[in-house]
Amino acid sequence: xxxxxxxxxxxxxxxxxxxxxxxxxxxxxxxxxxxxxxxxxxxxxxxxxxxxxxxxxxxxxxxxxxxxxxxxxxxxxxxxxxxxxxxxxxxxxxxxxxxxxxxxxxxxxxxxxxxxxxxxxxxxxxxxxxxxxxxxxxxxxxxxxxxxxxxxxxxxxxxxxxxxxxxxxxxxxxxxxxxxxxxxxxxxxxxxxxxxxxxxxxxxxxxxxxxxxxxxxxxxxxxxxxxxxxxxxxxxxxxxxxxxxxxxxxxxxxxxxxxxxxxxxxxxxxxxxxxxxxxxxxxxxxxxxxxxxxxxxxxxxxxxxxxxxxxxxxxxxxxxxxxxxxxxxxxxxxxxxxxxxxxxxxxxxxxxxxxxxxxxxxxxxxxxxxxxxxxxxxxxxxxxxxxxxxxxxxxxxxxxxxxxxxxxxxxxxxxxxxxxxxxxxxxxxxxxxxxxxxxxxxxxxxxxxxxxxxxxxxxxxxxxxxxxxxxxxxxxxxxxxxxxxxxxxxxxxxxxxxxxxxxxxxxxxxxxxxxxxxxxxxxxxxxxxxxxxxxxxxxxxxxxxxxxxxxxxxxxxxxxxxxxxxxxxxxxxxxxxxxxxxxxxxxxxxxxxxxxxxxxxxxxxxxxxxxxxxxxxxxxxxxxxxxxxxxxxxxxxxxxxxxxxxxxxxxxxxxxxxxxxxxxxxxxxxxxxxxxxxxxxxxxxxxxxxxxxxxxxxxxxxxxx
Ligand code: ADP
Ligand code: MG
Numbered sequence: 001x002x003x004x005x006x007x008x009x010x011x012x013x014x015x016x017x018x019x020x021x022x023x024x025x026x027x028x029x030x031x032x033x034x035x036x037x038x039x040x041x042x043x044x045x046x047x048x049x050x051x052x053x054x055x056x057x058x059x060x061x062x063x064x065x066x067x068x069x070x071x072x073x074x075x076x077x078x079x080x081x082x083x084x085x086x087x088x089x090x091x092x093x094x095x096x097x098x099x100x101x102x103x104x105x106x107x108x109x110x111x112x113x114x115x116x117x118x119x120x121x122x123x124x125x126x127x128x129x130x131x132x133x134x135x136x137x138x139x140x141x142x143x144x145x146x147x148x149x150x151x152x153x154x155x156x157x158x159x160x161x162x163x164x165x166x167x168x169x170x171x172x173x174x175x176x177x178x179x180x181x182x183x184x185x186x187x188x189x190x191x192x193x194x195x196x197x198x199x200x201x202x203x204x205x206x207x208x209x210x211x212x213x214x215x216x217x218x219x220x221x222x223x224x225x226x227x228x229x230x231x232x233x234x235x236x237x238x239x240x241x242x243x244x245x246x247x248x249x250x251x252x253x254x255x256x257x258x259x260x261x262x263x264x265x266x267x268x269x270x271x272x273x274x275x276x277x278x279x280x281x282x283x284x285x286x287x288x289x290x291x292x293x294x295x296x297x298x299x300x301x302x303x304x305x306x307x308x309x310x311x312x313x314x315x316x317x318x319x320x321x322x323x324x325x326x327x328x329x330x331x332x333x334x335x336x337x338x339x340x341x342x343x344x345x346x347x348x349x350x351x352x353x354x355x356x357x358x359x360x361x362x363x364x365x366x367x368x369x370x371x372x373x374x375x376x377x378x379x380x381x382x383x384x385x386x387x388x389x390x391x392x393x394x395x396x397x398x399x400x401x402x403x404x405x406x407x408x409x410x411x412x413x414x415x416x417x418x419x420x421x422x423x424x425x426x427x428x429x430x431x432x433x434x435x436x437x438x439x440x441x442x443x444x445x446x447x448x449x450x451x452x453x454x455x456x457x458x459x460x461x462x463x464x465x466x467x468x469x470x471x472x473x474x475x476x477x478x479x480x481x482x483x484x485x486x487x488x489x490x491x492x493x494x495x496x497x498x499x500x501x502x503x504x505x506x507x508x509x510x511x512x513x514x515x516x517x518x519x520x521x522x523x524x525x526x527x528x529x530x531x532x533x534x535x536x537x538x539x540x541x542x543x544x545x546x547x548x549x550x551x552x553x554x555x556x557x558x559x560x561x562x563x564x565x566x567x568x569x570x571x572x573x574x575x576x577x578x579x580x581x582x583x584x585x586x587x588x589x590x591x592x593x594x595x596x597x598x599x600x601x602x603x604x605x606x607x608x609x610x611x612x613x614x615x616x617x618x619x620x621x622x623x624x625x626x627x628x629x630x631x632x633x634x635x636x637x638x639x640x641x642x643x644x645x646x647x648x649x650x651x652x653x654x655x656x657x658x659x660x661x662x663x664x665x666x667x668x669x670x671x672x673x674x675x676x677x678x679x680x681x682x683x684x685x686x687x688x689x690x691x692x693x694x695x696x697x698x699x700x701x702x703x704x705x
Contacts, residue, residue: 011038032163041180042209042651044212045155054070060098069120073090086103091119100133101134159173191690248294258321276453304583305458324398328402329403330383333384333537353377355369356382404432459590464618465615482522488568489551510526523542557588570599575614582600
């Protein structure tokens with residue numbers, strides 16, 4: 001990252017900093033992405049040690065999220081066959097002792113602690129024996145200088161084993177910054193417009209950077225961090241809003257003036273229920289978009305079962321009524337097929353022709369579909385990724401609906417948009433509720449609609465948590481439900497890192513279920529991602545058709561499958577799933593008229609986080625509330641569907657706690673663009689320059705998509 005387009009002091013390669021040199025520079029580049037002086041300055045501390053607050057070992061309790069203790073370290077021991085698997089040590093102060101334990105970096109760590117020296121130890125305590133233990137604590141020697149040096153707040157920098165082995169632990173990095181900052185300070189130029197800084201009383205950039213590394217006091221630190229967080233979020237929002245603006249300017253959209261026979265016919269003849277208020281509101285928003293003359297880019301969020309499909313169908317009918325075709329894209333073949341079946345059932349009698357195109361569509365059929373599509377004889381095409389192949393050409397594509405968007409990248413979306421002369425309207429639907437802060441950051445360039453109301457008469461799913469040892473009771477319950485004619489899902493975790501073990505668990509689970517529910521009285525299906533697609537579809541279909549009572553599966557069934565008769569969801573090793581995923585899985589039941597159940601199975605010993613997740617699931621059915629808790633527990637980087645998104649590589653802002661700052665940032669970005677959409681005003685030159693630095697390749701993104 002550089003600060004200016006021309007080379008400046010801050011662009012100086014890091015190896016020229018006193019105390020660095022080629023070897024350390026190599027490591028800093030590889031391990032910490034620090035290439036220049038400027039990069040080092042924005043290598044922020046992730047925590048500060050408050051030198052004024054320490055715990056006594058005696059005071060430690062199990063529910064403390066972290067403790068900071070001053071004490072001596074002794075009794076260092078290496079364990080394991082080659083004395084490399086684990087290292088333990090004893091930490092003691094005047095009031096007692098506790099254990100410290102490490103599983104990694106032992107070779108380096110084992111020689112680090114000197115007898116008799118006092119250390120500051122920071123970490124999360126967990127019960128151990130009749131005392132406590134801290135795994136992988138941060139350890140700092142108490143150096144007399146550090147402790148009495150003006151500030152109480154000492155920065156802690158992220159480091160890695162390799163960096164540490166060259167002396168670049170937190171303290172080592174701090175030293176480099178002490179060398180750099182005094183000289184670099186005068187080279188740091190302001191990167192926010194004067195007006196914004198004034199109106200929000202933000203610290204100037206150079207001051208903020210000094211205080212984020214060497215805070216004078218707690219208040220200064222807070223202001224420094226707020227300023228840097230604001231700037232980070234401001235530029236993200238500015239970029240997103242500007243993309244949206246550019247797109248709105250350039251991307252004229254088709255206008256659908258008419259509401260005609262298709263829409264009305266469906267509404268009056270085919271719709272067997274009345275729409276919820278939320279569904280009506282969203283349809284109005286979509287109608288507004290299709291009258292605006294601009295291309296719609298709308299994200300529709302709605303919890304599982306909230307009735308997004310009917311909104312999708314009616315949106316497509318708006319296109320049909322105006323002589324356009326429409327398309328619906330799903331992430332898997334099964335889902336595409338289900339959509340196809342249900343949409344056809346809804347629309348067949350209205351003389352609307354619906355086609356299905358997936359990877360397994362036979363060549364002859366594919367040929368017919370493609371021909372009819374180009375001739376305009378096929379009105380709606382439903383399918384998977386196969387829809388974005390170049391050979392798929394519509395006569396007049398007016399509306400694209402993408403279901404479960406997080407499975408598709410933006411690039412794929414862009415390809416679909418290119419399929420017609422002008423840009424079709426795009427409706428992206430997701431059942432993974434996204435907390436507001438995330439939505440604003442990930443989808444800030446889209447308009448957002450929310451279905452926040454379930455259709456009436458839904459019985460809330462009853463969720464219980466059961467320990468593995470009560471399995472027999474659960475089997476009994478399952479038998480009873482099957483006797484009532486219901487079907488059951490049993491889901492096993494499948495985590496990439498332990499895939500083999502997990503598959504074995506699944507197979508063992510399946511075997512024991514078949515023993516417990518033997519044929520011919522019972523039939524059990526099994527589905528997992530490692531099966532051939534054809535076998536998978538076959539097994540899935542048997543369950544959908546009611547031929548099997550129990551479906552043993554991995555999370556492949558997570559998305560969208562609709563089997564109203566399935567009313568029990570058993571989730572094995574539920575403690576290993578994330579909250580959003582648990583909620584998503586639970587959403588597979590509760591789709592019919594019967595009371596549905598979700599049973600979360602777990603082992604006895606649970607971490608505090610796992611316990612919290614399970615209890616949130618038991619007490620709440622609200623996807624948005626669950627998503628917020630998930631974000632707090634895990635942080636945004638781990639939320640489903642966001643992993644690949646570079647947008648979330650935030651340096652200092654934190655979407656779980658910075659919602660207020662995010663709002664200011666978005667507001668300010670919006671105001672700025674309103675005043676000066678092209679950023680040509682002299683007072684905004686700094687913004688324009690910074691935006692170009694941050695997003696050099698994004699300037700014409702709007703046009704590509
Ligand atoms: P999702 O949002 O998860 O895709 P669906 O569109 O599959 O939800 O809808 C779930 C079920 O609710 C379907 O069986 C659908 O027919 C039904 N449904 C949708 N809207 C309503 C409504 N307004 N009143 C009653 N039932 C509805
Ligand atoms: Mg759906």
